[in-house]
Amino acid sequence: MMRQHTRWIGWLLALLAMAGFTALGLWQLQRMHAKQALLDAQGSAVAQALPLAQALAAPGALHGVADHGRFLPGVVLLDNQMRHGRAGVKVYRPFRSDSGSVLLVDMGWRALPPDRTLPVLDTLPAPLAVRGLLAPPPSAG
CATH class of the missing domain: 1.20.5 (Single alpha-helices involved in coiled-coils or other helix-helix interfaces)
Known part of the structure; x- marks a missing residue:
């Protein structure tokens, strides 16, 4: 049984x-x-790229953006970002379009050397034409 x-x-x-x-x-x-x-x-x-001001005001989650403007002084570095087993930083810069809209732009990932010194970032020419994807910020957590 x-x-x-x-x-x-x-x-x-x-x-x-x-x-x-x-x-x-x-x-x-x-x-x-x-x-x-x-x-x-x-x-x-x-x-279907829009100017930055229109893309910020338009409903929806994703918008293509094509605009002219300049990057403002200052850089935000998000440390401890791993990619393919290497430590690095994500680089963000504030951008102001010619219409006055301001946005934080993701400039990509930079690898850190073994001594973990921060990268030296080049100054960008102004004015500058930008093209990219406007997406909502990531959710918390």
Whole structure:
């Protein structure tokens, strides 16, 4: 009798494991479709670029931006950013368009040398034409 009881528990655990892994697989498929939709939206947003002031006022999550202006003095460095196993910083600079709209622009990632000295950033010419994607800030957490 004990052996029959153990067999049923084993089959029940196996079925629960299969159901759990199936649910995880479906969750991954949903994430894939959501990310593909985001990539498709980025492509169409960049193709329909707006001036910065219009893009900031327009509803929606993603907008293509093409504008002229200048980068303001000052740099924000976000430390401890890893990429391909190397430590680095993300570089952000404030940008003011000719219409007066101000935005913090992600200038990319820079690797840090082994002694962790901060990178020397070049001054950018002004005025400058910028083109990119305006996206909402990342969520907290």
